Structure formats: C-alpha cells, structure tokens
Amino acid sequence: MKIDRLRAYPIAIDRSEVFKIATGSSLTAENVYVKVDSGDISGWGNSSPNSVTGETTESILKMLRGVKPYVENEVEITSLWEELKKKHPQDPSALAGLDIGLYDLKGNIQGEQVFEMHGGKERGVITDRTIGIMPLTDTVEHAREYVDRGFTALKIKIGLDLLEDIKRVAAVREEVGDDIRIWVDANQGYSVQESITLCQKLADLDVVFVEQPVKEDDLEGLKKVSEESTIPVMADEAVKDHEMAEKICSEELADMVNIKLMKCGGLTGAWKIVDVLEDYGVDAMVGCMGEDVPAIAAGVNLCLTTDRIKYADLDSHFMLSDMAFRGLEFKEGKLWLSGETGLGIQVIEDKLEKYHMELEGVV
Ligand SMILES: [Mg+2]
Incomplete structure (x- = not known):
C-alpha cells in the first residue's frame, strides 16, 4: 500500500x-x-x-x-x-x-x-454505558437514564470509598432490576484485602466482573484477589501488550483482560493479544480511553473478528458534547457499523476546524 x-x-x-x-x-x-x-x-x-x-x-x-x-x-x-x-x-x-x-x-x-478483511462476521455489539464516580443519588439517576435510553449493561466506576461504592452498586441494582448487566471498575483503588471484601459483596449483587481492583504492578495481589473472588477479576491497567497478556494467562494472574487499542498500539497489537487469549481460552472485554468515533469503530470491528471478546465498553464517544465523525449507530443497546468500507466512518470537516487545538509543530 x-x-x-x-x-x-x-x-x-x-x-x-x-x-x-x-x-x-x-x-x-x-x-x-x-x-x-x-x-x-x-x-x-x-x-x-x-x-x-x-x-x-x-x-x-x-x-x-x-x-x-x-x-x-x-x-x-x-x-x-x-x-x-x-x-x-x-x-x-x-x-x-x-x-x-x-x-x-x-x-x-x-x-x-x-x-471482513480479518475474517469477521457482521452483528451489533452490546456496549455498556459507564457511570463515573458520583454521589449515590446521581449514580442511580444516571443508571435509570441509560437504561431508559436502551443500554442493557452498565459499568460503575468505583475505587475511592469501599462502603459507599457497595451502597452505590446496590442502589443501582435495586433501581434497574435483575435483567441489566452490571460490572464495576475500581481503577486500582483498593488494597488486596479490600478487594476481596468488595468482590464478596459484589457477588451478592450479581455483578458480572470487577476490573483492576489493585495497583497495576501488584501482580501477586491481583492473583490473590482472582483466586479468592467468586466473580471474575479483569486485568486492565496491568495488561498493555500481548507479552503481558501471555504472562497473565500463563500464570493465571487474572480471569479476564481488558483490551484497549490505545494501550496496545491499535488493531495490530489487539489481534496479537487475541491470539494469546485464543491459545489459553481466556475471555476479554474491549475498552476505550476517551476516544472519538474512529477508534470506537475500530473497537467494534475488532469485536467482530473473535469470539474471545465477550464484553464491550465502547462508550467514550457518548460522553462527548459533540463528535467530529459519524458512522456508528446505537440501537437497542448495540453499536452497529454503517456498512461502508474501512471502519465505516465519515469525517465532519467543519467540526475538525471548530475544535482544532492551536499547537506548535502540527504534523
Ligand atoms: Mg478499566
């Protein structure tokens, strides 16, 4: 090319x-x-x-x-x-x-x-909607709003106050009922012992999994929490490439991994991780880090190329007040590609101009 x-x-x-x-x-x-x-x-x-x-x-x-x-x-x-x-x-x-x-x-x-170039099949991809750390009543209000908008999975950010976090998750579960899937992300906020206690409580609330409860470099702690917890523990910050994915899988340090295109260098890096997961039979989620539509569409395309990615946290574009690209549709809790070639996206030129940052040395 x-x-x-x-x-x-x-x-x-x-x-x-x-x-x-x-x-x-x-x-x-x-x-x-x-x-x-x-x-x-x-x-x-x-x-x-x-x-x-x-x-x-x-x-x-x-x-x-x-x-x-x-x-x-x-x-x-x-x-x-x-x-x-x-x-x-x-x-x-x-x-x-x-x-x-x-x-x-x-x-x-x-x-x-x-x-298609990578042997995948077209389908809609269920994505969660993430709720940041906020007071309990706001957490519940956001959960209600997202469920009303069609989301069938919610990811609740936690990690600053153990008791408050458990109350927030319990209140969301009560608000949305048993049919909505809930998972949580502690972003390294807890000690090993706190994480074990947390996982016990979250299991009672039918939480699907917990992301990165302990510090990213505490691999021993991650393994201990994974062993003690009855709900799966997912490595996120701890896994940034296929070599780390290999270590996590071979040493059983966590039950699942969160693949983010920004951590692993894009689709090429992600497919290398997927190869490792396929060898070990380990499941994954595809996540995001503040991206707009192009990288989110890439995440959807990635999902369609493997059965190992069981969950998608592809919602950062929903959090933006405006978008510089179109091409993704959200319908009945799922993200759908446009069907156009490549990633299926189209740039909105005047938005590029409107939100351009004036910086030195632009490429
Ligand atoms: Mg995470």
Whole structure:
C-alpha cells in the first residue's frame, strides 16, 4: 500500500459532564486524529492522550512527526507496526491512531470493511454505558437514564470509598432490576484485602466482573484477589501488550483482560493479544480511553473478528458534547457499523476546524 501523506489533527472536545474515576477527573477529551492518504483515498484513525500510557497530545504529535518518513512510503501494516513499536515503545496510543488509520485506508482501497478483511462476521455489539464516580443519588439517576435510553449493561466506576461504592452498586441494582448487566471498575483503588471484601459483596449483587481492583504492578495481589473472588477479576491497567497478556494467562494472574487499542498500539497489537487469549481460552472485554468515533469503530470491528471478546465498553464517544465523525449507530443497546468500507466512518470537516487545538509543530 502506497502512503502519500500522513497528517495529524489535535482536537479538544468538552465532555457532556465531568468524568471522575479513582485516578482523576476530566472535563475535556483531547484526541489526535490521524489521516493517511493514498492517491485520492483516505483513512482515519485517532489517538487518545491518557494517563495509563502517559501520553499527551504533544507527545503523540511528536511521535507522528518523527515517523512520517517511514509512513509516507510503500508500507505493509504489520511490518511497519513492528518497526515503529520497537522504535517508539512509549507511544502506543500514537501508534494506535496510525494503525487504525492504515486499516481504514486499506479497507477503503480494497472496498471491504475492516472486520471482513480479518475474517469477521457482521452483528451489533452490546456496549455498556459507564457511570463515573458520583454521589449515590446521581449514580442511580444516571443508571435509570441509560437504561431508559436502551443500554442493557452498565459499568460503575468505583475505587475511592469501599462502603459507599457497595451502597452505590446496590442502589443501582435495586433501581434497574435483575435483567441489566452490571460490572464495576475500581481503577486500582483498593488494597488486596479490600478487594476481596468488595468482590464478596459484589457477588451478592450479581455483578458480572470487577476490573483492576489493585495497583497495576501488584501482580501477586491481583492473583490473590482472582483466586479468592467468586466473580471474575479483569486485568486492565496491568495488561498493555500481548507479552503481558501471555504472562497473565500463563500464570493465571487474572480471569479476564481488558483490551484497549490505545494501550496496545491499535488493531495490530489487539489481534496479537487475541491470539494469546485464543491459545489459553481466556475471555476479554474491549475498552476505550476517551476516544472519538474512529477508534470506537475500530473497537467494534475488532469485536467482530473473535469470539474471545465477550464484553464491550465502547462508550467514550457518548460522553462527548459533540463528535467530529459519524458512522456508528446505537440501537437497542448495540453499536452497529454503517456498512461502508474501512471502519465505516465519515469525517465532519467543519467540526475538525471548530475544535482544532492551536499547537506548535502540527504534523
Ligand atoms: Mg478499566
């Protein structure tokens, strides 16, 4: 595939409300949109600055600027990915935006959807809707609103106050009834002993699983909680690539993993993790980190290519007050692709202009 031009657009869009989790809170979502052109055909991806990989809008732009000579060339996606991953191990989100854009472009050139190129089958993907850390009555109100809008799964952020968290989850369960699936994410907020207590209480509330209850580097603690808990424990911050996925699976450190395109360098990195999970028979969720439609659409495409991804937390675009892309439809609790080629997305040019960040050294 011949790439003629790589460009990057730093964009800041406010969220509809402040999003608070155990490790911090934010009102604005910054994204770097990545455009790759081959002749008059384009592909789009997006990179999301985040605290998990430690990347900023500036670091993402710097990485993309540095790799231009490698990208604006005759490229094969996987070998380019391997080369750039070695050169830029600290920039997985920047790499993800590029990788996602290249797959969109490849699909657009070949006239196929991305999941089709990877042997997947079309279907709607059930996504949860995440409720940040907020007071109990607000938590319940948000849960009611999301269920009324058609969501059949809720993810509740916890991790700052154990007793309050259990009360919040119990109140949501009472409000929404038994048919709505609830999972929780502690974002490393608890000690091992607190996590074990938490899991016992959550099991009584029919919570499906708990994400990353302990610190990401406490692998022994993660294993202990997983062993003691009757509900599955999912590794999120602890797993950033296929090598860590291999360690988690082989040493049984957690029951499931959360694959995020921004952590693992995009679809290429995600499929490497999926290969590991298929070898070990371990299930996964596909998650997100503040991304807009391109990376969310990539997450949906990823889901369609494997049975190992049992859950989807692909809701960050719903939290934005506006979007710079269209192409995803939410219907009856599921995300549906548009059916167009590539990722099935379309840029809204005037939104790119409206939310553009004025920064030095734009690619
Ligand atoms: Mg998480």
